[in-house]
Amino acid sequence: MATLTETPPIHEPAVPHRRRFLEPRYLILFGAAVVVAYLALVPVGTMIYASLRSTFLGLGPATWTFGNYVRTFTASGFGALVANSFGYAAATALVSVVLGFGLAWLVTRTNTPAKGFARIAALVPLIIPGILNTVAWALLFSPQTGPLNQVLRAAHLPIFDIYSLRGMIFVQSTHVTPIAYLMGVAAFTSMDSSLEEAALSSGARPVRVFRSITLRLVRPAILSAALLMFIQTISTFEVPQLLGVPNHTFVFVSRMYDALQSFPADYGTVAVIGVFVLVIAAVGLIVSQRITKRSPTQTVTGKGFRPKVTDLGRWRWPAFAVFVVFFLVTVVLPLAMLLWSSLLPTYRPPSFAALRTLSLRNYLTLFDTPSLLDSLRNSAITALSAGLIVTVLTAVVAYLTIKTRIRGRWLLDGLATVPIAVPSIVMGVGVLYWYLAAPLPFHLYGTLAILIVAFVTIGLPYGMRYLGPGISQINDELEEAASASGAGWTQTFRRIYVPLLMPSLLAAFLYTTIVAFREISAAIFLYSQNTEVMAVKVYDLWSNGDYSTVAALGVVMVLLLTIVVGVVRLVTRRFSLESS
């Protein structure tokens, strides 16, 4: 109609902009993408390769085969193994999500007093490494001598056997519920409570509103939290190893560890189970992402709504009691047990008679033992480097996937998420075999670098979780304004993105550093003389029955992590105040 000129012939982008790829922006983005792809693919690739070879790292000739799959899936007891693993992970996910979201609702939406208990308890997974939590609970609920079971027995109640599937579910839940709680808080605070008010004013009773509006709106968050708990549970090592194996309850991870300890190591079985877990986790992740994407709540997040507070009336006090119990169970009891054991020359269950033997001798021993100090130093170096590298890498990758339209960016996003679906034990083995077997021109085995590589890979998804939302909160126009002001891309990144992202960067750094600090499942295959890290040392000491030293070391670890968390929180608060 009113077109003023003829439409020019449409042709594909006329020219390859060759210079474009030499700009620092593209070099940096490309470099980060390559590194992430490499890190994510190595363990997975090695595992898939090993699962399809007749022998791996063996002397004899190897051929391609599905034999490992057939053998593993048809082995007697595989059904029970799958049932145990799924039961364990699913029950843990259920328990932790119900508790976590319940508490989150109480904190964000009700007038329950003393919510501070929940806030502190939420820091637990950050400051009590899983292995220490497991050790503490193993002592607390030891069937005969555990103080809690003695209480139960005195009350003529049946005792709780911690060395059972129920015990595993319980301990793993105490460890991951705080994570579910944090996810719940995020979901509830980002939900506009006018949506609930609209339902109330339509004549729905509060219970109905909760069921058909509140729950419906947080359902995607619940599902993705449950999935995350499931994956974390199915792939962590310490609980099944310490609590399941003594009572013949095997799950995927402990079966893999067992297969690797036998001689000759059964790589085929390990790899097949690893691939199996990976496939399950990947399917789960894809499903959960689909659900989250389709969810309408995505459109109501991001703004600081003032959530409506429900008056619980007389129910405030039972709710208050829930907080206290949550705090006791996740924080006080395990820490008290560690503290108690750390003060005894040899471990004895708590009693008045044992009080006389308390001393600080174990702490003195700690500082007197060079191998402990070495492991502390190694942990500090590897965790801090891993935290730093992950933060930088994921900042660039998150930028790439969120702020650019470069083709294949979704793939990169996926790759950075892959490690969450790889059980850390497989990660450790994959990384180990790759750096042993691949014809590489350098040499990482027995160095701290190989640990850092593994920790960085494990940390990638966590880094993405902090920096993805952080970067998408930054309006594109802030970057464009800098560009239009004459700032090149590197200047823009440094002067606009870095300062604005500082809270997310610090949070990502903190979290990935701590993940690396407490990581054991992968480290246990990768350490060597002089490169032992603290979490491995704890496992080692526990395996040697040295409860007292474990406990003393644990208390020191908890103190250290508390300080780190505290400092970073302070710094973060300062930054977010400045930029708010």
Add this chain to the structure above:
Amino acid sequence: MRGHRPRRILGTVTGIAAGTLLLAACGTSAAAPGGAAPAAVKAQTEAQLKAPAEKEGQVNWYTTFASDDVSDMVKAFNKIYPKIKVNALRLSADQLPTRIITEQRGGEFNADVVSGDSPQVDELINAGAMQPYCPPDEQPLPGGQTLPKGYCGNVYVVTTTIAYNPAALQRLGLPTPRTFQDLTNPKWRGQFSIDPGAVNFYDALIAQEGHDKALSLLKALGANQPKLVSSHTLALTQVEAGEPAATATAYGYKSASEKRKNPSALEFVNTSPLPTSFTPIDVVKNAPHMAAAELFTDWMVSQPGQQAVIDTTNHTSLRTDVHNDPTVWNPSVWKPAYGAANISSAQYNQYATEMKQALGAD
């Protein structure tokens, strides 16, 4: 090692870059360490070894010594050889062969000296991972036993005993066990622990009463629902803490030293015959610090080394010129039943599998 750190990190970065190009070549070039056993190295005198060993400056020792004993052993060695740094890697017996073979197949020769339970060290020897070597001051093994040809050196023997907590026994109304057979009594159901990987124990039982009887004993123990605890030391600590009440696979040396520390919480019973296993020490093939490895091995089996082993760890030496703990080792009271010092891989695998199955750890 300290000075390498920045280079290691740099190595990571370049490594990652270079590795990308090689992704496709995954796992194709595992080096093959096996094949013909290397020629035996002729023992040298201490004077000949000391200078090159000090020049190497360090030795990597893979060991099954208990963690807290390792650093004391290192201190004892460093009293005499202060210029040689000992980097110890403490591993459980079952981790030992996998670790070294995996390293060597990856072309990584890291370990210099290995000391560990004899079935696992035999595995390593059979796999061609070790260097034949006989320390000059070595005394022969008792009972006409030998390690595979060309290999010598034993650090200590361990005895397997039953350890229990007297208070727990009283509380549960359990009879004091005297033999392994006693633990098959239904009263003991679920009240004791056992290590399903203690092939050296099984092996010694076989030496004592033959394969079939030993296996049926294990099966009977397994049927009684034992707790499975791989670490013998952990098992002892648990008994001291009162749960479980006893452990079937306690090491004599550790039971005795724990009993001294905590007499009210621990008792142990030496059976006769007493299951006894060797713990050889050997130099690893292609050891990066060969001279230091030999020097370390020589010291370990020598009289001063052996006395240091006894004094720091309470382990038992077979040398006649040392003083062992009499509550652990008295061959005239508890007749030792030695496990085989030379066991083939097929036999080892068979024993390991049988043991796991019998104890329900499969």
Add this chain to the structure above:
Amino acid sequence: MIKLTGLVKRYPGRTVANNAVDGIDLDVAEGELVTLLGPSGCGKTSTLRLIAGLERPNSGEISINGEVVAGPGCFLGAHRRPIGIVFQSYAIWPHMTVLENVMFPLRVGKHHGRRADMRARALAALDGVGLADFADRPAPALSGGQQQRVALARALVREPTVLLLDEPLSNLDAGLRDRMRDEIRAVQQRLGITTVFVTHDQDEALAVSDRVVVMNGGRIVEQGLPQEIYTWPRSEFTARFLGVSNTMSGTVTALDGEAADIAVSGGTLRCRACEGIEPGQRVSLFLRPESFRLSRRRHDDSDWAGTIAFSIYQGDCWDYHVTLAEETVKVRVYREKVGLAHGDTVYLKPDEDAVIVMPEGGAVDAPPPVRLTPRRGQRTDR
């Protein structure tokens, strides 16, 4: 000054038929303020972003000041173009003070001078928008209008050749919007800077522009002086977009130079003819709501009788919907005509001189020529 030739922008995942910018040719003369006007999704913002260098064109060429900044084989990023831009969201960096925001373009420049000089220039720019006293405030502490001014100062501090404004007023309150609009126009005229202004608001466009470019579906529909676009739109799209809400169809009965007699359902109107019509042809007529005389009484036989469907009181005027024999028309009355209620009978007399005639189908055929300078007074020459 700015020259766009055959510009095409396609976003991934869209079909070729849905190009965001679909072949735009445009010249903006030195010192001219050109407005890109159109509904959302018409491609006006994409065009602006292409000029800024925030997007790469799929084909076509852009040159600024005679230098090709985007075209086959070459592309200069935004940071290498002589531009200043004000965004709809202002994009004030929240982690900097007001002064730091304005100094930023100077500091990142290749040849930045001493800090004191930069500071002085930034303060001068802030002074130009009346914010010198706010220099050391944290930027997020400012109100919307103030942030707007900071954004303007920041865009101008580098003394760019081209100023680009992307819906700069749409986030402001109604009253403030008029004031800022006038300020922007004043600053632009004072500096004589070549400016491209993107908006969806016709009042804004008419008020500030030297020339208005109406866009739809990624293409330019028409362009011209504000008053000419407003009074004599040449396409139905423009007419409707500028608030001409009444349409009728009719037939040309006679043509007499500038005048045409057109028969419609209610009688014959003597209107201003347009190019390319001849007697007997079907044409479309467009009437603004305010181009009627509305009365309770019949003044003339040619008056159209109708009834009031409903009425809206607007404060300074009344809007009535009047049902005629065959259609409903919207009528706006500025006089105190109170008391008309639903169902009342009224008589309408269209202002024949204000009727816009187009050949049926809705557009005047001849494409207006692309001009380097604003066309002045062309209509009145006739």
